[in-house]
Amino acid sequence: MQWVKVLGGVLGGAALLGLGIILGHFAIPKKPTTASSKEAQDLDLKLLESVLGQLDANRIRDNLRELARAPHLATSPRDEELVQLLLQRWEDPKSGLDVAVAPQYQVLLSFPDTQPNSVSVVSPSGEILFSCRQSEENLTGEQGGSEVVRPYAAYAPPGTPQGLLIYANRGSEDDFKELQAQGINLTNTIALTRYGGVGRGAKAINAAKFGVSAVLVYTDPADINDGKSLPNETFPHSWGLPPSGVERGSYYERFGDPLTPYLPASPSSFRLEPSTVSGFPPIPTQPIGFGDAQELLCNLQGSVAPAAWQGALGCEYKLGPGFQPGGNFKDSQVNVSVHNRLELKNSSNVLGIIRGAVEPDRYVLYGNHRDSWVHGAVDPSSGTAVLLEISRVLGTLLKKGTWRPRRSIVFASWGAEEFGLIGSTEFTEEFFSTLQERAVAYINVDISVFANATLRVQGTPPVQSVVFSAAKQITAPGPNKLSVYDNWIRYFNRTSPVYGSIPSLGTLGAGSDYAPFLHFLGITSMDIAYTYDRSKTSARIYPTYHTAFDTFGYVDKFVDPGFSSHQAVARMAGSVLLRLSDSLFLPLSVVDYNETLHNFLRAAQQDLAALLEQRGISLGPLVTAVEKFEKAAAALNQRISELQKSQPNPLQVRMLNDQLMLLERAFLNTRAFPEELYYSHVLWAPRTGPVVTFPGLANACARATSAGSGPAEWAEVHRQLSIIVVALEGATATLTSVTDL
Amino acid sequence: MQWVKVLGGVLGGAALLGLGIILGHFAIPKKPTTASSKEAQDLDLKLLESVLGQLDANRIRDNLRELARAPHLATSPRDEELVQLLLQRWEDPKSGLDVAVAPQYQVLLSFPDTQPNSVSVVSPSGEILFSCRQSEENLTGEQGGSEVVRPYAAYAPPGTPQGLLIYANRGSEDDFKELQAQGINLTNTIALTRYGGVGRGAKAINAAKFGVSAVLVYTDPADINDGKSLPNETFPHSWGLPPSGVERGSYYERFGDPLTPYLPASPSSFRLEPSTVSGFPPIPTQPIGFGDAQELLCNLQGSVAPAAWQGALGCEYKLGPGFQPGGNFKDSQVNVSVHNRLELKNSSNVLGIIRGAVEPDRYVLYGNHRDSWVHGAVDPSSGTAVLLEISRVLGTLLKKGTWRPRRSIVFASWGAEEFGLIGSTEFTEEFFSTLQERAVAYINVDISVFANATLRVQGTPPVQSVVFSAAKQITAPGPNKLSVYDNWIRYFNRTSPVYGSIPSLGTLGAGSDYAPFLHFLGITSMDIAYTYDRSKTSARIYPTYHTAFDTFGYVDKFVDPGFSSHQAVARMAGSVLLRLSDSLFLPLSVVDYNETLHNFLRAAQQDLAALLEQRGISLGPLVTAVEKFEKAAAALNQRISELQKSQPNPLQVRMLNDQLMLLERAFLNTRAFPEELYYSHVLWAPRTGPVVTFPGLANACARATSAGSGPAEWAEVHRQLSIIVVALEGATATLTSVTDL
Incomplete structure (x- = not known):
């Protein structure tokens, strides 16, 4: 019997062992390997919430103060200092990214000469009766200094034409036709125009077609200050543009480095002869402040300008040509002396990469330009301040090892945008193939806060859904604790046949670095910002745009005190970025x-x-x-x-x-x-x-x-x-x- | 103690069960799920071998007999019958594919009019002394009939110029310069040229620049028959071109539908005015047989042509202008009457698809044109016969349920290739986006067998490795049982710094339907065929190319008796196709x-x-x-x-x-x-x-x-x-x- 028992025990044991093996093999699901679970993983909503919670308004404010501390015109020493600042942030061992690089392109820029550009009223005897300011008034101690570039029209050719002044409204082709129709001989005149209506360069191109020999451009208080023009109504007493403020800007009609279309501007690249470039203003052009424009415009003789051409300089605008016979400028002409010069300069982009864990060959790009005209607190540093805060929070998670996105994230700080989206365009030319193969979307946050009333998003239609998802989740600044979405719909809305009443997404033109991504490469793109309550202002843009008055103090006091709108934009952009990089299915509808x-x-x-x-x-x-x-x-x-x-x-x-x-x-x-x-x-x-x-x-x-x-x-x-x-x-x-x- | 034993037993049992569970769970690898195993599956070499074994020479022969039974000029009734034949094969319940469709494009073709084109020698009194044949001699009963299109130069304009004959060698720009240098006035002459050297259309374009008013083109026996020209030396007594044989062809210098460049030729598409198309021959042009060319050329007067211009017509070639004063054609001119007309016609492609099991959005394309000039046994039906045999074998596996490729396979039968790769080009225009996104490679097998000596492959470098792998595995026809690879290297080889002595892969021009895939879309492409022993013939191409003598009997008797070279090409193309569609890693080096x-x-x-x-x-x-x-x-x-x-x-x-x-x-x-x-x-x-x-x-x-x-x-x-x-x-x-x- 004993052996029977033993046999029974052995058999029983074997049976149990066998049962165990069977159970172990079939009944207990094997934990999926790390790889396959990672591959099927969707966006982690808790992580997203945590990221948004960490985006800090004070840090954005600190970033902005540092970024806008000094003027950082493209390729200036301070611009290169900011390249180093970005590299340092993105290489930080505790909050940096996987890779940070700063490739350079050799691009054609345009600067004023040491001999200042000037605009003067010259009497028949050659006496200078009046000269426009050559720089803005130093109202707060920040507008002086050699680093503040004097107002100029980039890419306008040098020249010193002199002639009778006319007023040409916004310098559209129709405006010049209207002047012709009024019987005014435009040949060799100097045209005073106001910003808006048509692009900067177009004013000079149109004028030249009619024989005009130089163009002046000013910002009318009607267009920027809701009519206010007095010193005590404007900065530093309000956010309004002061009389001496001048909008700088690129007058090149196209974008990208002008000498290397479709080719990245490497030092050895083929370059066009500058004289063969189409899109440069053909005649000398100079921007001036409305204080000076008033002096010129309110002294003009001739027919009264059409009602739609009138502005807020406090006088009746006349067309010219020439000044009133009864005034100080009787029989005088206007002399415009432009001494701009073209220069090949090395401009840097800064790129920071987080490698994707699952699909590293799918790129979500997020960028903004770095260069400004002067201090550029709003444009572009408000965007860069947000970019740095988002990359800090994500970099910290990355370095802690708690997170890595499904797809790769590419952060970019573009150079020389102000001269015509040059850094971003050269980047798209250099990485044409890989970006067309692999880029999922491009997120642009240039000026992050124009004003603190509401979200404003421009983009191609597929981004609408991901933007809405993000906006519904984030609380808008302000007392009533609406979501960004619910606040947005109060300001910009439309009735969709599919969705009913929804916030209205704008379309993308070529106003910032998204242009080459969308138009040249066909990459789904968007631009995110906070902006105006249009019931309160009809300003073309925030008043100190491209002037020496766009400073940290201006933002801190007038644009977004407390930086809660900056924070809201950071959360929006961060949420959209994470959704695009981490969702299993791309959230593009x-x-x-x-x-x-x-x-x-x-x-x-x-x-x-x-x-x-x-x-x-x-x-x-x-x-x-x-x-x-x-x-x-x-x-x-x-x-x-x-x-x-x-x-x-x-x-x-x-x-x-x-x-x-x-x-x-x-x-x-x-x-x-x-x-x-x-x-x-x-x-x-x-x-x-x-x-x-x-x-x-x-x-x-x-x-x-x-x-x-x-x-x-x-x-x-x-x-x-x-x-x-x-x-x-x-x-x-x-x-x-x-x-x- | 009993409970101790029981406890021991229970514990022991539990331990065994536990051990079993542990062993079962960890030590025995779980079979991967069907899905993941399918995704990781590589090319099945046994299946490949079986497929190659099933590719049947007799079936290819049967296919060819049916395909070449009647002339099937693009858009002719027989061309459309073959569309139906292809659809029927690819829809066959036992050997068909997943999908078969036959989309049409409306394209501009060129045909001879009912009034025949003619070339005559006209005496000063207007008497017709000699006329070239208007059709080829009916030597085997296959060259007659209304379906045999008379020889013509497609896209050559109508016109009836008359003038002194000159001999212009191959009609290159240098040839006409040489004639000028010899002091010959080319204005209003008729230029007799021979095929080769430059493209068809280029002869007329070059001639017109020098004032020539019409071009005749013939095939010199030196270029096609290794010098043989007598009726008893040529078809049907050998594979040589008989004296009446005429090479037809498209004289359009570009490819694609001439009226819709870059746009698929849908009926509603924008079309150019035919008069604005660049690339058509500017003057009337007509091809003739060497029998007729001999009559003209051997009667010319003037200087003796350079040695390199001499040919095998059995006389000393002179340059003209005009005929010998002592001959029958004394003082006569040559009249060329061309009555070609342009016509918008519906041309079909036939597409047959096998959906991929794992990566259906990756396409391996395999195509050939369907249209011929006459019966087109070699060109293109030798390729179509192979295509149908490969699709039959794969379709049979598919319908049996034993196989489905990893990637999708797209078989294509292109229309109107002979007029300028029109069907394939329109296809690439219509599916530009998806093909650029998804096409892995394009395999072209147009003429599958030019001659039965050796493999010949043209392609971009990445295909070399997959072609070599296939060629090493397949036995070449012939007694010595070499692999296709080892046979190939005897005929075409080069020394590679990387691999040593290897078969030499040719490069791709624009000679067949691979051109739009490679040049327009950047798709890795290749063209596979069997071809000549160059030590035995210097023929430009197989002698009956584009003539009425390119018939089934010609192939069966002279080109590839037994069809073993056809079978070898089928195995090569089939192997490359399967390797590209089924390999886990794309076999592109x-x-x-x-x-x-x-x-x-x-x-x-x-x-x-x-x-x-x-x-x-x-x-x-x-x-x-x-x-x-x-x-x-x-x-x-x-x-x-x-x-x-x-x-x-x-x-x-x-x-x-x-x-x-x-x-x-x-x-x-x-x-x-x-x-x-x-x-x-x-x-x-x-x-x-x-x-x-x-x-x-x-x-x-x-x-x-x-x-x-x-x-x-x-x-x-x-x-x-x-x-x-x-x-x-x-x-x-x-x-x-x-x-x-």
Whole structure:
């Protein structure tokens, strides 16, 4: 019996062991390996909340004080000091990033000479009766010093023309035509114009076409100060622009380094001859303050300017030419002496990278320019202060080892933006291939706080959803504790046929560094800021923009005391950044392009269809293309929903995300706008025609219906229509199930 | 004690159970789930072997007999019948694919009119002394019938010029200069030229520049028959071209539908006015047989043509102008009457898709054109016969459920290739976005067997390794049982500094449908065929090319009796296709670009550096760029080896494969060759300069050093150099670790 027992025991033991093995193998789920769990991981909402909680208003204020401590014009010693500051922050062992580098480009900039530019009233005998200020008034002790660059129009050519003064409103082509219609001989005149309406460079380009020999530009108090112009009504007594304040700016009509279009400006690169560059102002141009402009404008003779041309300088604006016979400037001319010079300079970008844990080859880019005109507290340091705070908080998590994003994050501090988005454009030229292959989105926060009333976001439609998600989660500054979203909708809203009443997202032009990312590379982009209560001001922009009065004290006292709006922008941008870098499915809602396409199509149908039909061009293919896109976008949305419910494998998610990422790229056509530089996005290129539709179609129709047009212009209309249809079909194919050609 | 025993038993049992659980859980590896095992699965070599074994020579022969049964000129009824045949095969329930579709484009073709084109010798009194044949001799009963299109030069304009005949060799610009140098007045002459040397259309374009009013083109027996020209030496007595045989062809100098460059030729598309198209022959042009050419050429008067211009028509070639005074054609002129007309026609592509199991959004494309000039047994049906056999074998596996490729496979039968790669080009225009995003490679098998001696592969360098792998595994036809590789190396070989003696891969021009894939889209491409023993023939191409004598019987008797070379090509193409679609890591060896770059660089250094330095242009940045590329490619290779040793997760493999796939794309620059259509690959665009280096640099240097050049031409040299450097840097970035910008 004993052996039976033993046998029984052994058998029983073996059975138990076997059962154990079976249980162990089948019943206890193996913990997934770190790799696969990491690959399936979605955005960690607790981590997101913690990050937003750590974004600190005081630190942003400290950053701003340091960044705006001194003027940091592009390539100036202080600009290079800030390069080092950024490198130091991003290389910090406790709060730095994985990599920080500061590559340089050799780019063509424009500076005033040591011999100052001048604008004078010269009597017939050659006596100087009046001279405009050559620099701004030193009101708070910050506006003096050699580092404050004198007001000038960058890229305006040197020259010393002299002639009778005329007033040309905003310097649009129509404005000069109006002057001609009034019988004024524009040849060899000096045109006084005001900022706004058309771009800076366009004023000089338009003027030159009419024989004008120099252009002066000033900021009218009606456009910037809600009419206020007296010293005691303006800075430092309010946020208003003081009479001596002058808006500097680039007068180059295009963007990127002017000598190396489509090529990164390496020292050895091919360069155009400066004389062959198109887009520079053709005649000397100089900006002046409204204090000086008043002296000139209020002394003009001639017909009274049209009502819409009148401003707030406290006199009736007349057109000229020349000064009133009864005044001090009788028979005098205006002399404009411009001594700007072009110079090849080394400009740095600073790049800071956090490598992605799962998809390191997918990049979420976040950038702002670093260079300013003077101290640049608002523009751009308010944005850089936010950038540094976001990178500090994320860098700290990274260095602690508690977090690494799914996708790579690339922080960028661009150089020489003020001269025409130069640092960012050269970057997109250098990394053209990899960015087109891998960039998920570009987030731009240039001026982070124009004013402290409300969020303002510009972007392509797919960013709407991620921006809304972020805005709903963050509390707006102010007493009533609304969400940023609920506050926003009070200021900017629209009725969407899909969503009802929602905040209104703006579109992207070429006002900051997002331009090359969107227009040249087709990367989904956005620009985030806090801005004005438009019921309280109609200012073109914050009043000290590009002047010596844009200082830390100005921000601290007038723009955002307490920095709570800065903090709100940091939280918005940080939240959008984390959502884009960490979400399993990219939070880009391609279906939100449907409204844009629908609106563009409707406008074309209402305002152009009859015209086109007369020429035998049908909108039918466009209608079909839009319908197909809408269906494909909806189907993709549906597929995402289904996949989210299941447990999709990482490759499935990746394939779908590739479709979302590449949609914007499919709208590019490098042959659509042969006269433009960089613009190739068939939905967002500049639109000059009056109909708010596809820009290529709108512009071609405007040209075809203008005087002197013929079959070639109508052929171009048809070509543009085909380009749009093909782009939509390509975009549809990108969204359609990947195996159906 | 009992309870102690019981306790001991229980504890022991528990321990055993526990041990079992532990062993079961940890010591026995869990079988990976189906999903993840599928994702990690590599090429199945047994399946590959089985597929190659099933590719049947007799079935290829049967396919060819059916395909070449009747003439199937693009858009003819028989062409459309073959569309249906392809659809039927690819929709077959037992051997079909997942999807088969036949989209159409509306494209501009050129056909002879019902009024036949003619070439006659006309006496001074207007008597017709001699007329060239209007169709080929019906030697085997297959060359007659209304479906055989009469010989013509597609896209040559109509017209009936008459003038003195001259002999202009191959019609190159130098040939016409030579005639001028000989004092011959070319104005209003008719130029007799022979095929070869320059492209078809170039002969007419060159001629027109010299005032010539029409061009005749014939095939000299020296160029096609190794000198043989007698009826009993040629088809049907040998594979030689008979005297009446005429090579048809497209005389359009570019490719794609001529009216819709860069746009898919949908019915509603914008179209150019035909009169504005550049690249059509400017003067009437007509091809004739060498029997007729002999009659004309051997009667010419004038100086004896240079030795290099002499041919095998059995007389001494003279230059003209006009005929010998002692002959029958004394004082006669030649009249050329061309009645070609342009016509918009619907041309079909046929696409057959096998959806990928793991990465359906990665496409391996395999195509050939379907249209022929006449029966087109060799061109293109020998390729289509192979295509159908490969798709049958794979389709059968698919329908049985035993196999589905990792990536999607797209089979294509292109329309209207003979008129200028039209079907394939329109396809690349329509699917521009998705193909750029997703296409892994394009395999072209047009003429599969030119002759039965050896493999011949043209492709971009990354395909070399996969082609070699396939060629080593397949037995070549013939008695000595060599591998295709070992046979190949006997005919075409070179010494590689990396690999030693290897078969020599050719480069891709624009001779078949791979052109838009490579040049326009930057998709890694190759063309696979069996071809001549060059020690036995110097024929330009197989003798009946584009004539009515290219029939099934011709192939069966002369080109590949037994179809073993067809089978070898099928196995080669099938193996390459499966390796590309099923391998875990894409079998594209980017490191093999190093030799190309090195050779291009060395040529530039040897032949251009001194010249460039005189103009202050340094090759230094190019040297650096090539070195960096080489390092990055080597590092990537290293990384692949390491990953292959580990168990890489599917996302890691995907990221790496994306780098391999996108490398070729990074060499594109749409602004590099503004005068060309579609060409944008900076390494493979057409090179006209004499130095075998980067084409943009070679061409720009050739222009800059030619007569009348100035600073603008030297600026273009520098621009081209910068474009190449930037493309290399972009390609390097694509290969570099994905997180290092």
